[in-house]
Amino acid sequence: MASDVHYHDYLQLDRILQAQAPESTRQGRPAHDEMLFIIIHQTYELWFKQLLYETDSVLDILKKPVLNDNSPELQTVVHRMERMIRILQVLVHQVDILDTMTPMDFLDFRDMLRPASGFQSWQFKMLEARLGLKFEQRHGQEYYLSQLRPAQVDQIRQAEQEPSLLGLVNAWLERMPFFAPSYHWGDFAAPENPGGLHPFWAEYRRRFAESLAPAEQGNLAAFENLFIQDSGETTGTALSREARRAALFILLYRGYPVLHLPFQLLDALLEIDVHLSSWRYRHVNMVQRMIGARIGTGGSSGKGYLKEAADRHYIFREVAQLNSYLIERSRLPALPAGLEARLGFVAP
Amino acid sequence: MASDVHYHDYLQLDRILQAQAPESTRQGRPAHDEMLFIIIHQTYELWFKQLLYETDSVLDILKKPVLNDNSPELQTVVHRMERMIRILQVLVHQVDILDTMTPMDFLDFRDMLRPASGFQSWQFKMLEARLGLKFEQRHGQEYYLSQLRPAQVDQIRQAEQEPSLLGLVNAWLERMPFFAPSYHWGDFAAPENPGGLHPFWAEYRRRFAESLAPAEQGNLAAFENLFIQDSGETTGTALSREARRAALFILLYRGYPVLHLPFQLLDALLEIDVHLSSWRYRHVNMVQRMIGARIGTGGSSGKGYLKEAADRHYIFREVAQLNSYLIERSRLPALPAGLEARLGFVAP
């Protein structure tokens, strides 16, 4: 073992606790609340680092050509995503602290910080990129670019080229072996269109149609388009039809052991989105309360940016949409015994 | 003293704890999660009752023709509004519990409840009305009407005719005596336009203009319109110019003892809005996750309704906007000693 470790050195507290240099002090007009402003943003950035760290570790696992269901890989992925959710919940809660800074208190130093703003957080945008947000989907692209340094923009662009969580989840779903030829699906088997869609889906489509009330018939065309159609025009969507079918299958049959962790993974994606956008939303409200509707400040554009971002930047929206196409458990097609056996544990 | 009271009877637990009759049980297809669905909505309604109870008590105080600054009235108003904020925070938190009900679990009984829906909560709409939301401002008026019983709609319409929190705050602000003739404002006194606007505002306007960066000059016209103009065209706004000036004065000079509680009151209005809309927002997200983007269900319209409501139903928006017109403490006009004396306590 190494020599003794001391808490203070281990955490590098000399660096951490001396990294607060209020601009208002430097300019000779100390404003009490600037310390809070600095420290809360530093804690946000520390947590963003942790979120990126967890995301990267999850990406590394999902990048493997095959996940071994008998290894702890998927457990680890889900566990780390759940940790991310808890971090995001604390980030939302932290806004309560900043709410104690009144607009008049902020005015005491606001102008000294120009043009610095929270919209310049490179790590947060990197996090969005790694999760799967593309430049084209971002609201206010120009404003967004203007807030970052060129080198930072390059890194985010680079990240957008690399596999994101959403992209890797799509690939992982596409690899799901449920519908592979090696699974012989008793009742649904003997496809008349070899190489075509497994007959399970024709059956599911029929039952889904039955489940729709008259006013809901419009969903059938959407179902066709999202899950069935053969043509390749899924351009612009993050999930392929193959991936969507696998995801829907997981949502429907999550009771089978081998589908439980995949279900938790899909569910965690949605929770991440909910808390990310709650954070953006509390942030908008806070900015709105702080600077009202002032015209022409960075903050004002920032507020509009945040508001739109809170609405539009749902990263896993396509996963959430799948829930529109479920049918009741009692209407589900029973799975053939041969497949059932493969969805569970070795019999003792 | 009365005879002994027992917890169980006092809380009428026999009624409370036997008021859960799952529809799925009645129809012979028990769905486990329906109990949660019932109980969480019952707790929401109990808390809505408490919110209405606190709101009504606050309205009763504010309806008095004059608040006595030397009574605890304003303390009580602020204290109860802060309690409302804490209740709203718990209501937001409670959504975490409902998030454990998965879409498949909800499907087990969803169709049995039609057309019941959370949008039929009469108490919540009553709360919005008592706080100050008018029918004209409501998003989706038709949908909204369709969800309530005629008698309930009548009661809410009735409530909209009565003084709301926002209306009473406006009246209370208009009564603020700072600018009354009896306050002789040394430096700013001797108005050349007797009966006109107090010269303080010309001075404030000048300093506000100075504080604006070139890109922000557009705010000056808005300032004129909101605080200065003489014409009566404030139609359609909740706050009059007189009330706005009083509110701005409170925000600027909250350090004086007599303005402290008024400041806390204005601040509490904004916090109520933030948490109300956080609740609507978490609620939208929950509905979105639960039913996706299904076309033609009540839920779907409900989702759109909620989403717009979360954006538009800011009740105290006009109060929040005032923060756009603050100037730095160091630029504030000093108040004349005569007025200062009236903003504080009796000298000991």
Add this chain to the structure above:
Amino acid sequence: MASDVHYHDYLQLDRILQAQAPESTRQGRPAHDEMLFIIIHQTYELWFKQLLYETDSVLDILKKPVLNDNSPELQTVVHRMERMIRILQVLVHQVDILDTMTPMDFLDFRDMLRPASGFQSWQFKMLEARLGLKFEQRHGQEYYLSQLRPAQVDQIRQAEQEPSLLGLVNAWLERMPFFAPSYHWGDFAAPENPGGLHPFWAEYRRRFAESLAPAEQGNLAAFENLFIQDSGETTGTALSREARRAALFILLYRGYPVLHLPFQLLDALLEIDVHLSSWRYRHVNMVQRMIGARIGTGGSSGKGYLKEAADRHYIFREVAQLNSYLIERSRLPALPAGLEARLGFVAP
């Protein structure tokens, strides 16, 4: 489908919202805060009902002679325990609302409620009993009995005789098949003491001893006593040695698929305890703040009761203790391939 269901009727809001009858109003000296006091306790009781409902459903599953690993049973158990955790977190948060009632405000009606007190919540004690708290372990048994009605005491005593969550978890752990003869454990096999302890444990004991620093050697005797000894003197403990070994094995090897849900179950027990006792603790603090250290009131005994209860009523303490006997992952005995195969999914 049944005829239309309306939200208001479905939730029986006429009963729920008319079940508040403040004693202070009845006695002609209305105290504003009594409504809050009633409503918060009613919401607590509604949530206690939900907690009991979830607990009962979990007990029903665990009472089955065998859980089928290939059914969703264990998923359901863990999912519902996680819901219980979220409910408990909201219950802790709710104390923030009650904290807005000041001691002077409480005094306005406190004496009218005597001797009613929160310690008379029968449902909460029933919950403790169903989870596994025995009468002998309760602090302040006499005080506790005095607060309940005889019929209620009988029901709780009855519940204590029935299988509790802790008891059923012990039985479920004892049934774990890892160490059954049918599992041929390559390296550790050929036990010299047929029918005796599986040689895995001798190996684990050796490695555990190695992992202890000199100052920690005292843990070895405790390890022997808890996991190894043959004698029957585990009287008075909730977990048998057999169950403890299974639980320790789960904690150590949770990475194997078949152990993942069992691990989550054990972890959820500890989270339930943490939040239950946080609730008791916030409750103590609230009572302490409300009535200080007043001698001779029910509250005062109640405070002492709660404080001790917060310390002593850890229901799953024996599960938490197991974490003292883990060794690092890198020191773990590798499992024989034959066993490994049985801890995972059918190979695709």
Add this chain to the structure above:
Amino acid sequence: MASDVHYHDYLQLDRILQAQAPESTRQGRPAHDEMLFIIIHQTYELWFKQLLYETDSVLDILKKPVLNDNSPELQTVVHRMERMIRILQVLVHQVDILDTMTPMDFLDFRDMLRPASGFQSWQFKMLEARLGLKFEQRHGQEYYLSQLRPAQVDQIRQAEQEPSLLGLVNAWLERMPFFAPSYHWGDFAAPENPGGLHPFWAEYRRRFAESLAPAEQGNLAAFENLFIQDSGETTGTALSREARRAALFILLYRGYPVLHLPFQLLDALLEIDVHLSSWRYRHVNMVQRMIGARIGTGGSSGKGYLKEAADRHYIFREVAQLNSYLIERSRLPALPAGLEARLGFVAP
């Protein structure tokens, strides 16, 4: 204005985000969860810095020989204490994040950190000292000393010599002018013992005695001792009898404007204690879950230390106790008009 400020430089993110050097990486056996361990402790320390910063600013105000009721000083004190409360609530919430680190995951790097431990947080102990905790009151003094560096112990000892929040509140209460000769208290005036206790207290004592139920008579002697007795034997208590009387008067008559902020200050002290000890308590539970009951580790002593500390380190306990000696509002002695006038605002 200075040249442009950029968010990244302003927050010194290069220092903050590069201050994580996992020991497990340095030793060549990277443990994933060590990053979380480092970052959560760094955020804790950043918040401790903020808490100390707010505390120091509050102490600076309270150190003034006289607070000017007509300045914003007391507003500022209360506002910053309320900010501290919100920070403490987030610190409690953060434990939820650390709870995602399982004992096995912690074991992967735990031994590499020895003997570092959270008990070595110098800032937290400094915070306790500044708030008013004395060395003599600390549990486990030896253990406590052993965890800090000599220079750190010196600084805390030094802080204990300086005025603490509790000490300054005591002095501020003693200076309260309500009972000064210059206040002529009509009804209660004409003291027969000039220079002695104001006759208000004899009257209050009488009414307090009346309010006690037979079983509560023991509180009368305690009342005498805490508020009335003339002898100087309050040694060892933080509050003098004079201060206690002023505090009790504030609690009873908080409805008068000049007493409102003093009431909020006393209330905020209790909230700080509640959340500080909730934090210690969640921390104990977390340590208990992480290392169980292992004998001989630093953690184990740490756990015992924390548990006792959670129970004993109530800093403002003497303030909380005052709530035992309130009487109902309807029984309160009315204050003479002359005094009433001095407790309010200048008549308009």
